[in-house]
Structures are given as C-alpha cells and as structure tokens.
Amino acid sequence: xxxxxxxxxxxxxxxxxxxxxxxxxxxxxxxxxxxxxxxxxxxxxxxxxxxxxxxxxxxxxxxxxxxxxxxxxxxxxxxxxxxxxxxxxxxxxxxxxxxxxxxxxxxxxxxxxxxxxxxxxxxxxxxxxxxxxxxxxxxxxxxxxxxxxxxxxxxxxxxxxxxxxxxxxxxxxxxxxxxxxxxxxxxxxxxxxxxxxxxxxxxxxxxxxxxxxxxxxxxxxxxxxxxxxxxxxxxxxxxxxxxxxxxxxxxxxxxxxxxxxx
Numbered sequence: 001x002x003x004x005x006x007x008x009x010x011x012x013x014x015x016x017x018x019x020x021x022x023x024x025x026x027x028x029x030x031x032x033x034x035x036x037x038x039x040x041x042x043x044x045x046x047x048x049x050x051x052x053x054x055x056x057x058x059x060x061x062x063x064x065x066x067x068x069x070x071x072x073x074x075x076x077x078x079x080x081x082x083x084x085x086x087x088x089x090x091x092x093x094x095x096x097x098x099x100x101x102x103x104x105x106x107x108x109x110x111x112x113x114x115x116x117x118x119x120x121x122x123x124x125x126x127x128x129x130x131x132x133x134x135x136x137x138x139x140x141x142x143x144x145x146x147x148x149x150x151x152x153x154x155x156x157x158x159x160x161x162x163x164x165x166x167x168x169x170x171x172x173x174x175x176x177x178x179x180x181x182x183x184x185x186x187x188x189x190x191x192x193x194x195x196x197x198x199x200x201x202x203x204x205x206x207x208x209x210x211x212x213x214x215x216x217x218x219x220x221x222x223x224x225x226x227x228x229x230x231x232x233x234x235x236x237x238x239x240x241x242x243x244x245x246x247x248x249x250x251x252x253x254x255x256x257x258x259x260x261x262x
Contacts, residue, residue: 014031014045015029015031015039015041015042015044015045016028016029016031016042016045016046016049017031017067018049020059023058023059023060023061023215024059024060024061024062024063024211024215025053025059025061025062025063025112026062026063026065027046027049027062027063027064027065028065028066028067029042029064029065029066029067029068029071029072030066030067030068031067032067035068035076036066036068036069036070036071036072036073036121037072037073037074037075037076038072038074038075038076038100038125038126038129039076039079040076040079040096040099043096043099043100043103044099046103046106046107047099047102047103047106050103050106050107050110051106053110053111053112057111057219059112060112060113060214060215060219060222061112061113061114061115061211061214061215062110062112062113062114062115063114063115063117063207063211064114064115064116064117064129064130064133065116065117065118065119066119066120068120069120070119070120070121070122070123070126071116071117071118071119071120071121071122071126071130071142072121072122072123072125072126072127072129072130073121073123073124073126074123074124074125074126074147075100075124075125075157077151079096080093080096080253083096084253084254088254089254090250090251090253090254093249093250093253093254094246094250097156097157097246097249097250098246100125100128100157100158100246101158101159101246103129103158104128104129104132104158104159104160104163105158105159107129107132107133108132108163108230109226109227109230111219111222111223111226113134113135113214113222113226114132114133114134114135115133115134115135115136115137115207115210115211116129116130116133116135116136116137117137117203117204117207118130118136118137118138118139118142118194119138119139119141119142119200119203120139120141120142120143121142121143121144121145122138122142122143122144122145123144123145123146123147124145124146124147124148124155124157125157125158125160127144127145127146127160127164127193128157128158128159128160128163128164129158130193131160131163131164131167131193132158132159132163134226135195135210136193136194136195136196137194137195137196137197137198137203137206137207137210138185138188138189138194138196138197138198139185139197139198139199139200139203140185140186140197140198140199140200141185141200142184142185142188142194142197143182143183143184143185144182144183144184144185144187144188144193145180145181145182145183146160146164146176146177146180147180148177148180149177149178149180150180152252153249153252153253154248154249154252155177156246156248156249156252157249161173161177164193166233167192167193168191168192168193169191169192172191173191185197
C-alpha cells in the first residue's frame with residue numbers, strides 16, 4: 001500500500017507529489033499535468049523536501065520521476081525575464097539561479113540513494129537535475145538536449161557542466177554543449193548519462209530491479225559509498241566552478257539590458 005507522505009513539511013507551492021512506500025520515497029514532478037519546466041516553485045519544493053530528508057534517515061531510496069508528458073523541459077526562462085523586469089540589477093535573478101545550486105548540492109549529498117526515472121524530453125536543467133541522481137534509467141524513446149548556447153546562455157545551472165563531465169566525459173559533453181545537438185537514449189547510455197534503457201512500459205520494473213537490492217544493503221555503507229564517489233569526483237577537478245554558475249548565468253542575462261541602456 002502507498003501512503004501519502006505526511007511526515008515531511010508541507011511543500012510551499014504544492015509543485016510536487018510525494019508518495020512513500022516504507023523506505024522508498026517517490027517524488028513526481030508536474031503533478032496534475034502542471035508545466036514540465038523547473039519553476040521557482042518546483043525548486044523551492046524540492047529543496048524543502050531534501051532538507052526534510054535529513055530528519056528521515058529511514059528513507060533509503062528516492063525515486064524522481066514526472067507525471068507530465070516529458071520528464072522536464074528545463075528551467076522556466078519566463079521567470080528569468082520577469083525577475084529582470086522587476087529588478088534590472090540582477091539581484092533577484094541571482095537568488096533564483098542560486099536555488100539551482102542548492103538543489104543539486106542537496107540531491108548529490110542526501111543519504112538516500114537517488115534514482116531518476118526518465119521519459120519523453122529531458123532538456124537543459126532537466127538533464128542537469130537527472131545527472132545529479134545516483135542512478136538513471138530512461139525510456140528508449142527519450143530525447144536529450146543541452147540547448148543553452150543556442151539561446152545565448154552558458155550551461156550554468158546548478159553545477160551541470162562539472163557533473164556531466166564527471167559522469168559522461170569532457171570530449172562528448174563539450175561537443176553536445178557547444179552544438180546543442182539532440183541525442184537519443186542509446187547515445188545517453190553509451191555516454192553514461194543513462195545506466196539503463198527500457199521500453200516505457202518497463203521503466204517501473206527497471207527501477208524496482210535497483211530498489212530491491214539497495215534495500216538489502218547496509219544504509220551506512222550506501223551513504224558512505226555515495227560520499228566517497230562525490231569526494232573522488234570533486235578531487236578529479238582542479239577547480240570546481242559550480243559555485244559560480246548562478247553568477248555566470250545572471251551576468252549573461254543582465255548584460256544585454258545594460259548594453260541597451262547606453
């Protein structure tokens with residue numbers, strides 16, 4: 001039986017659905033057919049949920065999926081435009097962009113093993129969000145893309161570049177980020193962006209095939225192994241510029257406005 005999770009703080013914006021089955025927490029984006037983008041409301045609710053996990057050590061596995069037509073179409077750029085209209089200095093936009101780093105850092109460092117269940121389109125910030133999950137399975141008809149440079153922005157969302165380089169390698173990620181070329185699930189699997197590919201009807205079975213053995217493992221051993229992987233990944237980079245992502249994105253968006261002022 002699935003019980004609605006009522007031990008976490010209420011989500012500020014009701015932008016997520018959370019269901020708990022014993023030690024497994026299932027989080028769904030786009031409940032009730034909402035927008036498939038990562039709005040500020042979604043970021044706030046995800047951060048609130050991950051903060052609440054600190055008081056829930058009995059949650060062993062977190063599965064992140066979406067009820068929408070696509071897993072995620074990326075960040076909501078209309079909110080960026082609205083933030084700049086309200087505050088042309090970029091201070092408000094910087095606070096929004098910083099939420100992405102807080103979210104991805106919390107996702108990477110939570111004690112629970114995180115699983116991304118992907119379908120449809122996985123675009124931009126949506127791909128970054130999935131990349132920060134420990135394990136990733138995608139439907140065989142998934143389509144992926146990092147479109148930032150095509151719209152005049154750097155791929156600076158939550159530390160996405162560093163994470164994707166660590167997971168999939170610098171050479172191919174450089175190509176995909178510079179050209180904004182879409183790629184399919186088979187390519188994502190070859191790169192290491194996906195660990196498994198399955199027909200859409202078999203995604204849940206693929207997730208459960210991970211969940212069952214994970215629940216048999218020592219919670220302490222799993223949490224420590226996660227921290228070791230995070231440490232080694234960060235040690236492999238001489239400089240981690242993820243903390244600058246919010247500033248880089250804000251500066252790029254504010255600059256055209258400043259230029260038009262002269």
